[in-house]
Amino acid sequence: MSDIMIDIQEATMDFHVDHENTNSFKEFFVNLLKGKLHYDHFRAVDNVSIQIKRGEVCGIIGRNGAGKSTLLKMIAGVLKPTGGKIDIYGNIAPMLELGAGFDQDLTARENIYLNGAILGYSKAFLDSKFDDIVKFSELERFIDQPVRTFSSGMMMRLAFSIATQIDPEILIVDEILSVGDSHFRQKSETRMREMMSGGTTVLMVSHVLGQIRSMCDRVVWLDHGRVVMDGDPQMVCDAYEGLIDFDNAPKFEIGCHKDDIQRITMYPDNWLPPEGSYKIKTGPMGLVSGSLLCPFNDLTGNEKVRITLDCNGDEDPIVIAIQEEHTSFEIQGKPDTIVTVYINSNFSRSPGNDVRKLSVLLEDTDGN
Amino acid sequence: MIKNSIDGMMKYRFLLSQLVSRDFKTRYKRSILGVLWSMLNPLLTMSVQYIVFANIFKWDVDNYAVYLLIGTVTFNFFSEATQAALTSITGSASLITKVYIPTYVFPVAKVLSSCINLCFSTLALYLIIFIQGLQLNPYHLLIPVMYVMLIGFAIGIGLILSSLMVYFRDTQFLYGVVIVLWMYLTPLFYPVEIIPAEWMGIYSLNPMFQYVTFFRTLVLEGALPSLQCFGFCFGYCVSFLLIGYAVFRKLKRNFILYI
Numbered sequence: 001m002s003d004i005m006i007d008i009q010e011a012t013m014d015f016h017v018d019h020e021n022t023n024s025f026k027e028f029f030v031n032l033l034k035g036k037l038h039y040d041h042f043r044a045v046d047n048v049s050i051q052i053k054r055g056e057v058c059g060i061i062g063r064n065g066a067g068k069s070t071l072l073k074m075i076a077g078v079l080k081p082t083g084g085k086i087d088i089y090g091n092i093a094p095m096l097e098l099g100a101g102f103d104q105d106l107t108a109r110e111n112i113y114l115n116g117a118i119l120g121y122s123k124a125f126l127d128s129k130f131d132d133i134v135k136f137s138e139l140e141r142f143i144d145q146p147v148r149t150f151s152s153g154m155m156m157r158l159a160f161s162i163a164t165q166i167d168p169e170i171l172i173v174d175e176i177l178s179v180g181d182s183h184f185r186q187k188s189e190t191r192m193r194e195m196m197s198g199g200t201t202v203l204m205v206s207h208v209l210g211q212i213r214s215m216c217d218r219v220v221w222l223d224h225g226r227v228v229m230d231g232d233p234q235m236v237c238d239a240y241e242g243l244i245d246f247d248n249a250p251k252f253e254i255g256c257h258k259d260d261i262q263r264i265t266m267y268p269d270n271w272l273p274p275e276g277s278y279k280i281k282t283g284p285m286g287l288v289s290g291s292l293l294c295p296f297n298d299l300t301g302n303e304k305v306r307i308t309l310d311c312n313g314d315e316d317p318i319v320i321a322i323q324e325e326h327t328s329f330e331i332q333g334k335p336d337t338i339v340t341v342y343i344n345s346n347f348s349r350s351p352g353n354d355v356r357k358l359s360v361l362l363e364d365t366d367g368n
Numbered sequence: 369m370i371k372n373s374i375d376g377m378m379k380y381r382f383l384l385s386q387l388v389s390r391d392f393k394t395r396y397k398r399s400i401l402g403v404l405w406s407m408l409n410p411l412l413t414m415s416v417q418y419i420v421f422a423n424i425f426k427w428d429v430d431n432y433a434v435y436l437l438i439g440t441v442t443f444n445f446f447s448e449a450t451q452a453a454l455t456s457i458t459g460s461a462s463l464i465t466k467v468y469i470p471t472y473v474f475p476v477a478k479v480l481s482s483c484i485n486l487c488f489s490t491l492a493l494y495l496i497i498f499i500q501g502l503q504l505n506p507y508h509l510l511i512p513v514m515y516v517m518l519i520g521f522a523i524g525i526g527l528i529l530s531s532l533m534v535y536f537r538d539t540q541f542l543y544g545v546v547i548v549l550w551m552y553l554t555p556l557f558y559p560v561e562i563i564p565a566e567w568m569g570i571y572s573l574n575p576m577f578q579y580v581t582f583f584r585t586l587v588l589e590g591a592l593p594s595l596q597c598f599g600f601c602f603g604y605c606v607s608f609l610l611i612g613y614a615v616f617r618k619l620k621r622n623f624i625l626y627i
Contacts, residue, residue: 105394
């Protein structure tokens with residue numbers, strides 16, 4: 001069985017936008033007579049291709065109107081793409097907007113069954129999950145009360161419990177974790193993690209980037225219906241929040257002579273610290289040195305950086321020094337030969353929820 | 369195609385039953401008399417009409433109370449079912465835009481919910497039949513057959529109305545007028561005899577007239593309805609189910625863009 005759960009292939013969604021909202025017979029016929037029944041096109045999702053694997057937790061971010069909801073609707077099967085294809089391998093449970101699947105006058109018990117039925121589950125299945133749902137929601141005492149008497153937090157707990165306790169293969173979460181007290185929020189995050197490790201694929205849309213950073217292992221940034229960035233949550237979120245100035249994006253440079261400088265600009269697809277191997281021609285002295293240049297100017301001094309070097313050439317160059325903080329180094333090689341430098345770098349800044357990757361700048365110090 | 373729909377029906381049977389029981393549970397939830405209203409409503413309407421028409425117009429119809437109540441029960445069911453179905457799609461917009469559910473479930477559920485009411489009104493009808501001392505006869509067993517055809521017809525109309533409603537919100541106001549006109553054009557409280565003979569041809573095209581006649585023939589005359597009457601009832605049921613299905617199928621594609 002394939003590991004891809006959601007396969008979006010060049011999906012496009014066009015909407016007709018009426019010039020005037022033709023929502024009544026009169027307007028319809030008037031417009032028909034005037035011959036004005038033509039529409040404008042509006043492309044909400046534009047040629048998006050995303051493959052989401054089993055167990056992946058994918059966040060979708062973007063401004064209002066970026067096409068997030070349209071994309072979710074297409075994945076949920078509510079909207080058919082006007083172009084491209086979307087294949088879903090597994091059953092989907094969308095977590096409904098607060099109370100959307102609830103009837104205010106029914107009790108919580110009745111609503112669990114109603115909601116479960118809406119999500120396409122059978123009575124026998126819901127019977128078997130009923131206790132888990134009630135237990136997780138912590139609403140045992142109120143289970144036979146009409147939902148109308150519930151607070152929004154209680155309703156959200158019920159909705160969350162239903163969507164997560166039925167163990168769907170794909171869970172769609174649209175801005176729901178933002179409600180509820182911190183105790184339940186923590187509990188639901190734990191449950192989400194549990195589901196993720198259990199192989200549930202989660203798709204979440206949120207404007208709370210903290211949540212996206214802490215829960216997702218992949219983030220897609222949509223803008224005007226297109227994918228701007230797709231990848232590591234920290235990187236994409238940073239970019240989205242404008243923390244990284246693309247125009248002044250740091251460049252990784254390595255080399256000995258000015259005309260021999262190799263430049264790797266991290267914009268935006270390989271927005272990663274420069275790891276890998278770089279070929280450098282050594283100068284007459286055979287020296288190569290490098291150091292890190294940080295694009296952030298609010299460092300605390302507790303940051304950790306590590307560079308490991310591995311060089312080869314005709315004759316193995318000697319690593320002269322890696323400084324204590326591992327932020328700069330020098331290599332002694334044979335003059336005028338090609339050496340390959342292998343770099344591994346990582347950089348973590350104020351450990352916790354605000355981890356950023358840093359780029360490395362290797363400077364030509366030959367002759368100094 | 370139709371087989372697929374029936375398979376879907378089986379799969380979503382539980383959802384359908386949940387939606388119907390939801391409607392039933394919430395309908396009288398906060399009223400004191402509760403479900404009794406399902407019986408009281410047709411009885412009270414019938415009483416008012418009885419007082420007005422039997423005393424003021426002095427129509428000479430045998431068992432006028434039963435005559436009247438059969439018309440009221442039949443037409444009330446139809447009008448309630450179709451009007452509930454009418455707003456069923458637009459009213460479930462928040463769900464339809466989030467979860468994939470075959471949308472026909474909503475109008476069908478509304479019509480089926482009204483069936484519960486129909487059962488209670490039928491009980492009320494039998495109460496009056498007993499009070500009036502009307503003889504029961506074996507033809508009463510055919511009432512469910514007539515009900516099934518009526519429900520089929522109501523589902524067909526409900527599918528058409530609910531899908532039109534998505535595109536034109538005027539439908540509900542327009543239909544509100546149509547249903548009143550329809551009610552007056554159906555001999556519910558006036559005797560069939562007052563219709564001029566030359567109009568009878570057009571009159572008998574009215575589906576509700578046929579369903580009411582079918583019902584009355586069984587109960588009041590204790591006879592089998594004419595083959596023509598049965599043909600009309602059956603024909604309207606099947607053809608409107610098919611038309612409703614076709615219209616709904618064609619229109620449902622863009623529902624989400626308009627609700």
